[in-house]
Structures are given as structure tokens and as C-alpha cells.
Amino acid sequence: MAATSYGDPAQVVGPVDAAIPPPGPGQAVVDVRAAGVNPIDGKIVRGLFGTDPAALPRRIGSEVSGVVTAVGAGARYFAPAEADRREIHAGDEVIVYRAIGGYAEALLADADSVHPKPATLPFPTAAGLLLVGVTAADLVGAAKITGSDTVVVHGGAGAVGAIAVQLARRRGATVIATAAPRNHEFLAGLGAVPVAYGTGVAQRIHAAARRPVTAALDTAGTDEAIDASLDLGISPARIVSIAAFGRGTDGIVIVDGSTADSRRRRSAAIGGLIADATSGELTVEIAKTFPLEQAGQALAELAGPHSRGKFVLLP
Numbered sequence: 034m035a036a037t038s039y040g041d042p043a044q045v046v047g048p049v050d051a052a053i054p055p056p057g058p059g060q061a062v063v064d065v066r067a068a069g070v071n072p073i074d075g076k077i078v079r080g081l082f083g084t085d086p087a088a089l090p091r092r093i094g095s096e097v098s099g100v101v102t103a104v105g106a107g108a109r110y111f112a113p114a115e116a117d118r119r120e121i122h123a124g125d126e127v128i129v130y131r132a133i134g135g136y137a138e139a140l141l142a143d144a145d146s147v148h149p150k151p152a153t154l155p156f157p158t159a160a161g162l163l164l165v166g167v168t169a170a171d172l173v174g175a176a177k178i179t180g181s182d183t184v185v186v187h188g189g190a191g192a193v194g195a196i197a198v199q200l201a202r203r204r205g206a207t208v209i210a211t212a213a214p215r216n217h218e219f220l221a222g223l224g225a226v227p228v229a230y231g232t233g234v235a236q237r238i239h240a241a242a243r244r245p246v247t248a249a250l251d252t253a254g255t256d257e258a259i260d261a262s263l264d265l266g267i268s269p270a271r272i273v274s275i276a277a278f279g280r281g282t283d284g285i286v287i288v289d290g291s292t293a294d295s296r297r298r299r300s301a302a303i304g305g306l307i308a309d310a311t312s313g314e315l316t317v318e319i320a321k322t323f324p325l326e327q328a329g330q331a332l333a334e335l336a337g338p339h340s341r342g343k344f345v346l347l348p
């Protein structure tokens with residue numbers, strides 16, 4: 034699947050023919066069993082990152098799970114230490130992140146992006162885990178969350194937010210999380226104190242915290258979330274956002290994988306995320322699955338108010 038022009042994903046995303054070449058050295062061909070759908074995919078299709086006609090048809094999708102069907106010479110799994118890189122074999126169940134053109138029946142992956150998938154981790158969960166997981170780990174790491182913190186997670190029931198809540202709780206922090214009221218019970222189940230976003234959110238966070246709030250992890254990207262964090266007296270250096278790109282001038286920290294520190298935090302988190310999602314220690318909800326051919330519809334739906342959890346495409 035690919036965007037044949039820039040615009041409404043429901044209109045412009047459709048099937049394209051793409052022959053997969055045999056894998057070269059350090060590459061593997063993966064038969065896709067599930068592909069994670071992320072807001073950035075829809076932003077790319079809408080042209081928010083440029084509308085270069087030469088980039089069309091634009092293949093999308095940056096994470097999948099699947100089964101290896103062919104392996105090039107010397108293809109070894111990603112591992113933080115070179116000595117720990119194991120050989121990839123045909124038949125292995127894997128996660129590919131970052132994938133190129135993940136909305137597909139099969140793809141060619143660089144071994145650096147291939148991770149072993151435990152047999153008991155379902156393909157849809159595996160496909161929806163890593164992009165949001167490493168982003169949440171980056172947020173928590175960049176804010177240096179510890180057990181002494183009282184932290185607010187803006188958008189705590191979102192795909193990134195729900196993992197950030199869990200990682201911050203695991204570090205021992207007290208967590209307040211903003212969400213629509215329908216998601217409050219879920220957040221309480223993750224160990225957070227839920228509050229509604231909207232007018233007066235700073236006061237509600239303050240009342241729920243009953244002590245100074247020391248850090249903010251923002252996944253909403255709204256002025257309201259950043260203004261509330263500043264109004265609560267949180268140091269801008271500990272207000273970390275993945276989406277408030279227009280607010281960097283306030284001295285807050287934006288993380289997006291573009292700096293060496295951000296990339297290091299993200300790579301370091303991968304193994305633990307896979308292990309914890311497999312053991313059930315980390316809750317990763319799948320909201321909805323779509324057939325691959327409904328990728329455009331999935332992207333359009335994800336951009337509006339939608340049910341909690343990840344959207345996943347099934348080829």
C-alpha cells in the first residue's frame with residue numbers, strides 16, 4: 034500500500050505493485066503478519082512533512098511483525114553489543130522496527146532493524162509495540178524520572194501515553210495522567226491518578242497531586258498541556274514533549290529520535306519492551322485490526338477521536 038498523492042488518507046492510500054528483490058548482505062525478507070498504524074503515517078500522507086511529487090508513490094508504515102522467508106549473507110539481529118548479534122534464519126518470527134514500507138504483504142529489512150519475536154507474543158501486539166514503546170522510554174529517560182517524582186502524563190491513555198505511565202510507575206514515581214473520562218478507569222488500573230484535560234486542567238492536576246508536580250511527559254502536544262505544566266511550576270527542562278514542536282522556545286525538551294541521546298535511549302529500550310510485553314508486565318492494548326487494504330480508512334480513523342489502543346493492519 035502507498036499514498037499515490039498527498040491528502041486525505043482515505044482517498045489517496047491504495048495498493049501498488051512492489052516486487053521484493055532478493056536480500057543483499059545484511060538484509061532479510063519478511064512475510065508481514067501484522068503492521069502497526071501510527072499517527073505519523075497519516076501526517077506523512079497528508080503532506081505535513083513535505084509534498085515532494087518525486088517521493089510518490091509514498092510507501093508508509095514503520096513497524097511490522099512477521100516471519101523471515103529469505104536471509105542475505107551475514108544478516109544478524111540487532112543487539113546493543115556487536116558480540117550479542119545472533120544470526121537471522123528463514124522461519125524466524127520477528128519484529129521489524131524501523132521498517133520501510135510496512136503496510137505490505139512482505140518487505141525487505143536491514144538486519145539492524147530486525148528483532149526476535151518471542152513465540153508467545155501475538156503478531157498484532159508485536160507490530161504495535163516498538164514505535165510507541167521506545168518513544169515512551171525516551172520521554173521517561175529524557176525527564177530523568179525517579180521514585181521521588183510526581184509526574185503528569187498528558188494524554189496518558191494514548192498509545193505512547195499508556196506506556197509512559199507504566200514506565201514512570203515502574204521507576205516509582207507518583208503519576209497523574211490526563212485523559213477523556215471514559216479512559217479514567219483504565220488509567221487507575223495502571224496505577225495513575227486520572228484527571229480530565231480541558232479548561233482548568235492545571236488546577237485539577239494540582240489538586241490530584243497534593244504535592245509539587247516535578248515533571249511533565251507530554252504526548253498531546255497542545256498549548257493547554259504545555260501551559261498547564263509551566264503554570265504548575267515545573268522546570269521547563271523537565272517538561273518533555275513528543276508533539277509540542279512549536280513550543281521549543283519555552284525551553285521545554287522535545288524528543289523525536291533526532292539526537293544521539295534520544296536514539297541511544299530508544300535503542301536501549303527495545304529488548305526490555307519486547308520481554309515485558311511478552312511476560313505481560315507491560316500492557317499494550319490493541320484497539321482494532323483492519324485488513325491491509327483498509328489502511329487509508331485506518332489512518333483517517335486514527336486522526337479523529339478513536340478508541341483506546343493501537344490500530345493494526347492484517348495482510
Ligand SMILES: NC(=O)c1ccc[n+]([C@@H]2O[C@H](COP(=O)([O-])OP(=O)(O)OC[C@H]3O[C@@H](n4cnc5c(N)ncnc54)[C@H](OP(=O)(O)O)[C@@H]3O)[C@@H](O)[C@H]2O)c1
Nearest residue numbers: 072073168188190191192193212213230253275276288289
Ligand atoms: N516525537 C516522537 O518521536 C513521536 C513518536 C510517536 C508519536 N508521536 C506523536 O505523539 C502523539 C501521540 O501519539 P499516540 O500514538 O500516542 O497517539 P494516540 O494513541 O492517538 O493517543 C493520543 C491521545 O491524546 C489524547 N488527547 C486528545 N486530545 C487531548 C487533549 N486536548 N489533551 C490531552 N490529551 C488529549 C487522547 O486521549 P483520550 O482518548 O483520553 O481523549 C488520545 O488517547 C501524536 O501526535 C504522534 O504523532 C511522536
